[in-house]
Amino acid sequence: MRKYLRGEIASLANVNMATLRYYENHGLIPAPPRSESGYRLYSEDVLTRMEFIKNAKLCGFTLKEIKKALINSADGSISITDFIDFINRKMDRIDEEIAAKEQTKHMLLELKNNLESTMKAPEVQEVLDILHMDS
Secondary structure (H helix, E strand, C coil): CCCECHHHHHHHHCCCHHHHHHHHHCCCCCCCCECCCCCECECHHHHHHHHHHHHHHHCCCCHHHHHHHHHHHHCCCCCHHHHHHHHHHHHHHHHHHHHHHHHHHHHHHHHHHHHHCCCCCHHHHHHHHHCCCCC
């Protein structure tokens, strides 16, 4: 199996070398063996792992969650059912975040409409007075 130097593997994985070092330092990819001259020699398995990390990040998983999944998969303590449950919980959190953002958007729309209105609610007029803004 071919071995790659840090710059080569970073280029093939389409990440910068600092990202590669960060992932290595934080246990997302294993520390590679070194050549006799001290260069890190990465295997093709690292490319597969980097692709997994990149895809998981695009799906909204944090590096902490990704690391946990990688650790649990390495020791066989996660099943497909466990992973699906984890995905469902992640989707539930996203739904909650969307609902919160929709509520914020609704509040902003109400504020905007109130500001554009000629007959402003008293609390809006108070805010405008505090901010020294003309109606």
